[in-house]
Amino acid sequence: MAMCHALRNSLFTSSQLKLIIPTENKTHSSKLRRGIMCCSPSNSTPSSSVSTTNTTTSNLGPPIIKKRKRYRKPYPGEKQGITEEMRFVAMRLRNLEGKNIRESDNSDDDDDDSQNSQDCNVSKEEENTGEEGEGDGESWVPSMEGFIKYLVDSRLVFDTIERIVDKSDDVSYVYFRKTGLERSEGLAKDLEWFTQHDIAIPEPSTPGVSYAKYLEDLAEKSAPLFLCHFYNIYFSHIASGQVIARQVSEKLLEGRELEFYRWEGDVQELLKGTREKLNMVGEHWSRDVKNKCLKEATKSFRYLGQIVRLIVL
Numbered sequence: 001m002a003m004c005h006a007l008r009n010s011l012f013t014s015s016q017l018k019l020i021i022p023t024e025n026k027t028h029s030s031k032l033r034r035g036i037m038c039c040s041p042s043n044s045t046p047s048s049s050v051s052t053t054n055t056t057t058s059n060l061g062p063p064i065i066k067k068r069k070r071y072r073k074p075y076p077g078e079k080q081g082i083t084e085e086m087r088f089v090a091m092r093l094r095n096l097e098g099k100n101i102r103e104s105d106n107s108d109d110d111d112d113d114s115q116n117s118q119d120c121n122v123s124k125e126e127e128n129t130g131e132e133g134e135g136d137g138e139s140w141v142p143s144m145e146g147f148i149k150y151l152v153d154s155r156l157v158f159d160t161i162e163r164i165v166d167k168s169d170d171v172s173y174v175y176f177r178k179t180g181l182e183r184s185e186g187l188a189k190d191l192e193w194f195t196q197h198d199i200a201i202p203e204p205s206t207p208g209v210s211y212a213k214y215l216e217d218l219a220e221k222s223a224p225l226f227l228c229h230f231y232n233i234y235f236s237h238i239a240s241g242q243v244i245a246r247q248v249s250e251k252l253l254e255g256r257e258l259e260f261y262r263w264e265g266d267v268q269e270l271l272k273g274t275r276e277k278l279n280m281v282g283e284h285w286s287r288d289v290k291n292k293c294l295k296e297a298t299k300s301f302r303y304l305g306q307i308v309r310l311i312v313l
Helices: 002-039 041-060 082-097 113-119 144-167 171-176 184-196 206-221 223-252 267-282 287-312
Strands: none
Touching (some): 144 287
């Protein structure tokens, strides 16, 4: 009887447990499922991703349209080297002297020399330039006194550039020593010959002294700018100096050829070698330095033009 009573109590307890436990488990499992749904990486990832994407998109604003890159227009002769660029400047000056183009000269600085020279359609064969139009077929009568002044001032200028190149510690000057274009020694012989024929040799005049002083100062400030003068001095002498020599020899010297106009070897080949060296060195110069060289080319031709004009004074 006692066993039956205990068994009934245990069944009652079990039935109560069956009724209570599922309810508690259901509530607990419901909370657990909600927790899993909130914390589950698989459910949270899309939500956070969409939120982040929306936030990022809203912060970026409208799409950026890239501007088309504009390339700088090359300078005349730029692909051939700095000497070709300077040749265009020389031709522009020649055209200005001859009134062959519409634009006017900008006096001292010529800020737009390199750009304006694009309007000059020049062939490479037109090498008879340099000393500002002298010897371009114009009628001019040289005087012996003026020609001697021209030789004296020219000797001072050539002495100056050759001395600077030979004695400078700047490594870039080494390439321009003993080029075969040197003129100071030949000029010394010519002036000695005039002395022997009782022709007085004056002191250098203002144009030569001014240019020599300018070259000395420039050599201390900038090797590239000085080297551009160095090249243009030889280029001008070779290009237009031949015309001057022929006319002076016929009118004043009875056909005598001066040492000033003699070279050992082919002078055009010598000039070509110097041109190639300067172009090689110029490859390492910035565009700003090259632009300054073009301005210096203008100054060089003008200084040389003043010395040439001594012949007819």
